[in-house]
Amino acid sequence: MDSYDYTSYRFLKQCLSVEVIKSNDKKFSWRRAMLRSYKCHDRRFIFWWRIASFLHHKTHSKLANYINRKISLKYGAEINLNAKIKPGISFAHLSGVIITGLATIGENCHIRQNTTIGVGGSRYSEIKDKRFIIIGDNVEIGAHSCIIGNTLTIGNNVIIGAMSFINKDIPDNCTCYTKKENILIINNA
Numbered sequence: 001m002d003s004y005d006y007t008s009y010r011f012l013k014q015c016l017s018v019e020v021i022k023s024n025d026k027k028f029s030w031r032r033a034m035l036r037s038y039k040c041h042d043r044r045f046i047f048w049w050r051i052a053s054f055l056h057h058k059t060h061s062k063l064a065n066y067i068n069r070k071i072s073l074k075y076g077a078e079i080n081l082n083a084k085i086k087p088g089i090s091f092a093h094l095s096g097v098i099i100t101g102l103a104t105i106g107e108n109c110h111i112r113q114n115t116t117i118g119v120g121g122s123r124y125s126e127i128k129d130k131r132f133i134i135i136g137d138n139v140e141i142g143a144h145s146c147i148i149g150n151t152l153t154i155g156n157n158v159i160i161g162a163m164s165f166i167n168k169d170i171p172d173n174c175t176c177y178t179k180k181e182n183i184l185i186i187n188n189a
């Protein structure tokens with residue numbers, strides 16, 4: 001059950017406090033959020049994405065899409081404005097992170113570079129309308145991972161190893177990764 005109101009100004013301030021100012025002790029101020037965001041480019045992306053997401057949920061879609069397009073091009077990361085991201089998201093390296101609008105991401109998730117969270121793509125409308133990807137709280141996603149599915153749930157406190165392909169539900173409290181067969185074939189000409 002999602003207890004957050006994505007349209008509320010309070011939610012926006014809560015997210016910026018945790019993700020950009022990175023302190024619950026200090027009182028929220030726009031000046032502080034802007035200063036912090038200009039020191040670090042990952043935080044700068046989150047700062048603008050949160051504002052775009054707030055505007056989008058407030059139905060100021062034109063401005064929201066404009067901001068999101070600008071930051072997607074500038075930072076090389078694309079998070080659809082329909083994605084529901086709970087407070088505490090962080091990125092180790094931002095480039096190549098792509099997240100579908102059908103995703104719900106829990107609190108305090110950490111995502112590394114070149115991660116895709118997306119739906120499988122379905123021609124069938126009965127599936128198409130019911131697709132979702134739910135990621136729990138405190139999930140850590142390793143670099144170059146793909147989380148792809150039509151109805152996929154990842155539990156709380158999960159660590160996903162680097163270069164994983166996840167297309168099945170993952171329970172709470174575990175580490176998972178895709179087994180790799182490192183077979184190098186060298187053919188002489």
Ligand SMILES: CC(=O)SCCNC(=O)CCNC(=O)[C@H](O)C(C)(C)COP(=O)(O)OP(=O)(O)OC[C@H]1O[C@@H](n2cnc3c(N)ncnc32)[C@H](O)[C@@H]1OP(=O)(O)O
Binds near residue numbers: 112159161179
């Ligand atoms: C610039 C930067 O630094 S960006 C940071 C990039 N870093 C990441 O993305 C970190 C993601 N973390 C990982 O992938 C980690 O390996 C974890 C969390 C999945 C597992 O870590 P640990 O529990 O310490 O496992 P450990 O390293 O001891 O490996 C255990 C076994 O799993 C295998 N394994 C570990 N990670 C993976 C993986 N991502 N894919 C396939 N196999 C893996 C190991 O080869 C080893 O197998 P073996 O016993 O047959 O040799």
